[in-house]
Amino acid sequence: MHEADITNTVRYKYKFQFDDGTEREFTASLDSRTLSLLSAPNPKKPEWTKLKYQQCENCPLSSDVEYCPVAVSLSGLVEEFKYSTSFDKTWVVVESSERTYAQETSVQNGLASLMGIFMVTSGCPILDKLRPMVRFHLPFATAMESIYRIVSMYLVSQFFRMKRGQAPDWSLDKLNELYKDVGKVNKGLWNRLSKASSFDANVNAVIVLNTFGDALRFSLKKDLDDLAPLFGDHTGPSL
Numbered sequence: 001m002h003e004a005d006i007t008n009t010v011r012y013k014y015k016f017q018f019d020d021g022t023e024r025e026f027t028a029s030l031d032s033r034t035l036s037l038l039s040a041p042n043p044k045k046p047e048w049t050k051l052k053y054q055q056c057e058n059c060p061l062s063s064d065v066e067y068c069p070v071a072v073s074l075s076g077l078v079e080e081f082k083y084s085t086s087f088d089k090t091w092v093v094v095e096s097s098e099r100t101y102a103q104e105t106s107v108q109n110g111l112a113s114l115m116g117i118f119m120v121t122s123g124c125p126i127l128d129k130l131r132p133m134v135r136f137h138l139p140f141a142t143a144m145e146s147i148y149r150i151v152s153m154y155l156v157s158q159f160f161r162m163k164r165g166q167a168p169d170w171s172l173d174k175l176n177e178l179y180k181d182v183g184k185v186n187k188g189l190w191n192r193l194s195k196a197s198s199f200d201a202n203v204n205a206v207i208v209l210n211t212f213g214d215a216l217r218f219s220l221k222k223d224l225d226d227l228a229p230l231f232g233d234h235t236g237p238s239l
Contacts, residue, residue, distance in 0.1 A: 037121040056188030073122035084201035112208035
């Protein structure tokens, strides 16, 4: 592989190791500039990946699009884990160019972390808005870590809006609206996967992702009170 190929590609490799000695390995390859998904594990297009099949109620895609981009990007994963149970234990190793993460966890938590990458890089117009977070992907993140990363990402995006002469949303009002839309996408995906999987790991992985969105919306409602003590009086340099 040429150095240019490495520079132009962001990769996250997930390896699931089970007590019976079996392993499952998946790699998410992304364009380093656009963070668009370059490859998904064995992408297939079964019936449940068609756009009209349990289509999200807020889907903005036109009727001439045949397949849901999120469903197609996840189809290989769904096939691999369709007989897996949510709370089966697994050792998950995640490799990126910067560092390696490892944790013993449940299948649903490891799968949720991996699914999140494919979902926000697949080309869904709603989930695309979360794409910058993928460049700083944090496997096995807690709810508080996720809230911090989401809010930080959003505020940086508002800074760039201001630099372009657009009105920034420093009050985070539109972030709450965005996660309402994300919740509807998660619900639609849950409906799809409940038809495509024999066991519950795939479905519950989506539920895990959705709980982070619910935690964010609850935290925004409370004006991020859970994060406030971390800062104290250290709110940055005065001007």
